[in-house]
Amino acid sequence: MQRANEPSFRQSVDMMFNRAANLMELPPGLKEKIRVCNATYTVRFGVRLRGELHTFTGYRSVHSEHMEPVKGGIRYATSVNQDEVEALAALMTFKCALVETPFGGSKGGLCIDPREWEPHELEMITRRFAYELIKRDLINPAQNVPAPDMGTGEREMAWIADQFRRMNTTDINSAACVTGKPTHAGGIQGRTEATGRGVQYALQEFFRHDEDVKEARMDGTLDGKRIIVQGLGNVGYHAAKFLSEEDGALITGVIERDGAVVNEKGLNIELLKLHITETGGVRGFEGGTFVDVGAEVLEYPCDILIPAAMEGVINLSNAERIQAKMIIEAANGPVTAGADEILRGNGCIIIPDMYANAGGVTVSYFEWVKNLSHIRFGRMQRRQEEARHLLIVDELERLSKQRDVPWTLSDDFKKKYLRGAGELELVRSGLDDTMRGAYQAMREVWRERQDVADLRVAAYLVSIGRVALSYQSKGL
């Protein structure tokens, strides 16, 4: 439980912002302009369900319009409130600036427990919420482009896109009004896995820098590193799956709503996910030991802790007992400002949310571009690329036959080399490049400035600097 004397989520984000802004030589007025949230729209609407009129409360907050459209997910949870959407919208501004997606920051939320409603009821609620936002241009391909967040996914995004289309029948760009759609409804391959994939790419990039790895009191690669993941939702599941299946990391603990499951030899994420889908929780999973009080597992020894659930889970009440050597913030705001200070003091390296979970919005950007260009990535080049590769392979083999001892290219090489990149490969390549580039930008500030002690301040410095430039070029 978070302590009562801790600042709210929005205040926590403000404190982190100020810590960085104080190191910058910007006019105070401009700092304030960048910090504040421009507007938050609250809507209360009624939907007749199960013979009764139910009133729902939703928000869409726009933090900064230095670039438009503004971008950010829509969350469905009972904990949604104005303070939270404003904090999340601010994080979107800095996240988009850090990974160079040309958007301002926004976020939305609906105060609802999606598990309490049937799909057809959720559709009615979503369409009605979307109607309210579309009417005010708070969903619009040129102004405000939502995406999935906690409690929402492809299905909700498809309903929103369809609702927009119904209200804007002649808008040829209507599909670009929302991202995270299913591929059959204008989505892009690799968007669902994107945030988790981004966490993997972020860690891979971190482990390419020996100096940084040493600072986190580790060495070597991701292979064999012990990782604890909180939340096996879309982000946590994909991150855990890729890190264990592709990088050789051991997922030694998974924390879920009903408790946690641990195994020092590593958990099988696919089997665990299946178990959660079938039984609703981790209890009873045979591949590990069940721990009743899940939150305690956050404090278990491990190399890397991945909080991928909610904000504020690492706070003044438990920060002192966290033993992880590093934390990568897959969720937004999982570490409070107070906890951040304690952890830094204890030598824990934190890869901040605005970088760590930026994979989602990065691939959202690709989806938005795809929708506006009305063509799938790779459609024009793929076969041409394959034909050119084939030319080289054929020529090499022809030359080889002229030698006394001809050599051959292995079938495996040829298979891999001859394959032109499709949409999924291009999306992953673009995401990998983005995650590497953003880490390097952040790292340069971290390593080069004496007054910058951690990656979070470095990330804010890069982002605020970019947002400031964009405001200044607008004459502000």
Ligand code: GLU
């Ligand atoms: N909700 C995700 C986030 O917090 C994705 C936002 C987007 O794709 O616009 O970053």
